[in-house]
Amino acid sequence: xxxxxxxxxxxxxxxxxxxxxxxxxxxxxxxxxxxxxxxxxxxxxxxxxxxxxxxxxxxxxxxxxxxxxxxxxxxxxxxxxxxxxxxxxxxxxxxxxxxxxxxxxxxxxxxxxxxxxxxxxxxxxxxxxxxxxxxxxxxxxxxxxxxxxxxxxxxxxxxxxxxxxxxxxxxxxxxxxxxxxxxxxxxxxxxxxxxxxxxxxxxxxxxxxxxxxxxxxxxxxxxxxxxxxxxxxxxxxxxxxxxxxxxxxxxxxxxxxxxxxxxxxxxxxxxxxxxxxxxxxxxxxxxxxxxxxxxxxxxxxxxxxxxxxxxxxxxxxxxxxxxxxxxxxxxxxxxxxxxxxxxxxxxxxxxxxxxxxxxxxxxxxxxxxxxxxxxxxxxxxxxxxxxxxxxxxxxxxxxxxxxxxxxxxxxxxxxxxxxxxxxxxxxxxxxxxxxxxxxxxxxxxxxxxxxxxxxxxxxxxxxxxxxxxxxxxxxxxxxxxxxxxxxxxxxxxxxxxxxxxxxxxxxxxxxxxxxxxxxxxxxxxxxxxxxxxxxxxxxxxxxxxxxxxxxxxxxxxxxxxxxxxxxxxxxxxxxxxxxxxxxxxxxxxxxxxxxxxxxxxxxxxxxxxxxxxxxxxxxxxxxxxxxxxxxxxxxxxxxxxxxxxxxxxxxxxxxxxxxxxxxxx
Numbered sequence: 001x002x003x004x005x006x007x008x009x010x011x012x013x014x015x016x017x018x019x020x021x022x023x024x025x026x027x028x029x030x031x032x033x034x035x036x037x038x039x040x041x042x043x044x045x046x047x048x049x050x051x052x053x054x055x056x057x058x059x060x061x062x063x064x065x066x067x068x069x070x071x072x073x074x075x076x077x078x079x080x081x082x083x084x085x086x087x088x089x090x091x092x093x094x095x096x097x098x099x100x101x102x103x104x105x106x107x108x109x110x111x112x113x114x115x116x117x118x119x120x121x122x123x124x125x126x127x128x129x130x131x132x133x134x135x136x137x138x139x140x141x142x143x144x145x146x147x148x149x150x151x152x153x154x155x156x157x158x159x160x161x162x163x164x165x166x167x168x169x170x171x172x173x174x175x176x177x178x179x180x181x182x183x184x185x186x187x188x189x190x191x192x193x194x195x196x197x198x199x200x201x202x203x204x205x206x207x208x209x210x211x212x213x214x215x216x217x218x219x220x221x222x223x224x225x226x227x228x229x230x231x232x233x234x235x236x237x238x239x240x241x242x243x244x245x246x247x248x249x250x251x252x253x254x255x256x257x258x259x260x261x262x263x264x265x266x267x268x269x270x271x272x273x274x275x276x277x278x279x280x281x282x283x284x285x286x287x288x289x290x291x292x293x294x295x296x297x298x299x300x301x302x303x304x305x306x307x308x309x310x311x312x313x314x315x316x317x318x319x320x321x322x323x324x325x326x327x328x329x330x331x332x333x334x335x336x337x338x339x340x341x342x343x344x345x346x347x348x349x350x351x352x353x354x355x356x357x358x359x360x361x362x363x364x365x366x367x368x369x370x371x372x373x374x375x376x377x378x379x380x381x382x383x384x385x386x387x388x389x390x391x392x393x394x395x396x397x398x399x400x401x402x403x404x405x406x407x408x409x410x411x412x413x414x415x416x417x418x419x420x421x422x423x424x425x426x427x428x429x430x431x432x433x434x435x436x437x438x439x440x441x442x443x444x445x446x447x448x449x450x451x452x453x454x455x456x457x458x459x460x461x462x463x464x465x466x467x468x469x470x471x472x473x474x475x476x477x478x479x480x481x482x483x484x485x486x487x488x489x490x491x492x493x494x495x496x497x498x499x500x501x502x503x504x505x506x507x508x509x510x511x512x513x514x515x516x517x518x519x520x521x522x523x524x525x526x527x528x529x530x531x532x533x534x535x536x537x538x539x540x541x542x543x544x545x546x547x548x549x550x551x552x553x554x555x556x557x558x559x560x561x562x563x564x565x566x567x568x569x570x571x572x573x574x575x576x577x578x579x580x581x582x583x584x585x586x587x588x589x590x591x592x593x594x595x596x597x598x599x600x601x602x603x604x605x606x607x608x609x610x611x612x613x614x615x616x617x618x619x620x621x622x623x624x625x626x627x628x629x630x631x632x633x634x635x636x637x638x639x640x641x642x643x644x645x646x647x648x649x650x651x652x653x654x655x656x657x658x659x660x661x662x663x664x665x
Contacts (some may be wrong), residue, residue: 445457
């Protein structure tokens, strides 16, 4: 076998094949073929790269629609047909007579919800959403058809946002078959049947809408529509406020007033929560009809209705912390047995017609001392009794205030960091800068132990200082530093007590101006008690030792902490007070040699004293003729051997690298 070194030669001969001419030529041709194939493949790859044009994904864009002006389109549907998913369609003010079908993920923004109108002309659905993740805001949507389920907005998809619209004069305002939809901040009014209806629709959010003057229920949740959150809506002047035929829904923080029939109606359902609603002026505040069980009705104010609560064959529902005020009939119950309190000491409900007294306390109401719970039960009928009726109306809040640090009953020395949170569980709220009529304050209060002054306190943080905006669900956290020593001079002279130290109450409170002064707002109040200890008085001086000559001077300075300001100072020399040395520093100039001892005694404003450590000063006399000091000249011997070695190495390298000169012959 002949082995060839790969190379390309212009001519092949025996010289390059070691006598194997035929085989060498074959190998050469094989290499030539391989090279050609490689070049061809390289060329093909380059061509493929050049012509392999990938489609570029279009960036989302905004399309303009105007019914009577220059724009991309004059009809909303035309814009939808052209747009790609992810685009925005901005609609100028005007009236658009069309039935819009949205089959792509798009965002629709109307210029002004009061004058940007989509009018269905009395036919079909005005807007139909078959695509998910659609956003619609800023429109008036009106005049659907009158056939079954015809709606202003008909939703058959999920994860849509319908916000800040006016939806009126339709068969249904909004009809949802989807899930995880959000309907928020809309006015939904004058629809023939319901304002909003859900069918087989789960986990939706309906919040902060004004739902009024609808011919059926303001919100209607049909069977198999579970896990919805309905909160912070106004439901008034409808035929019914809110109808529920499904389970596990959360209905809270509403104003439900002046509806023709029920404020809230539960029918054939379980495990719903009805929390913190205001129900007034309805025929029935809340009705529970036909096998309604295991629902929780808590912290509602049910006032001035014909019937506060009506039951019909409904059992094991729990009621507590509700206010039943001036209803013509507080509770009407037929064939129903329910639970009317949360045990002791949580209590039951407030009843405006309760005539009991509160002079005793305890689970059996047989201990001395009142506890804000009536001593005798409130009997509704033979099957329903509130065993712990409240003496005063229950106050519910739309937010939550918490002081996280320090903890209650802490004993703290010196400055502290106070950490708190403000959580908004209602609609968006703004505490304006400079607004003292509606504010949240962080306060510390001290109680006087005598005299005419009852208490004294400090507000060291407030929303009125810089303002605060909280959207629904927001939780604001803040840490504030408080050093009591900074407020010692602010304590009124007639205050009797240890302020700004001693026992104190730290309070986070929502203050709101009312008809008769200030009261607690919707966020309520939380407070903790602490004991603030004054750091003990202490003193230190500097220097603590020195050696000087007669006639030289040394200045002592002091560092004082703790105690009550102002401080008094007295310097001592060898155990004796120095006349006139009553400042924070003192300069000592000895006239004779020896060893001297210096210390400082400090007295605070309340007579507490502290003494510093003692400094030791050595004083010597200058010798006759003065001092002589030998002059020493330091020399430093640098080692020379490393340098010699370095030079030798460099010389050898240069000699090796020098080019040789070829001698001529």
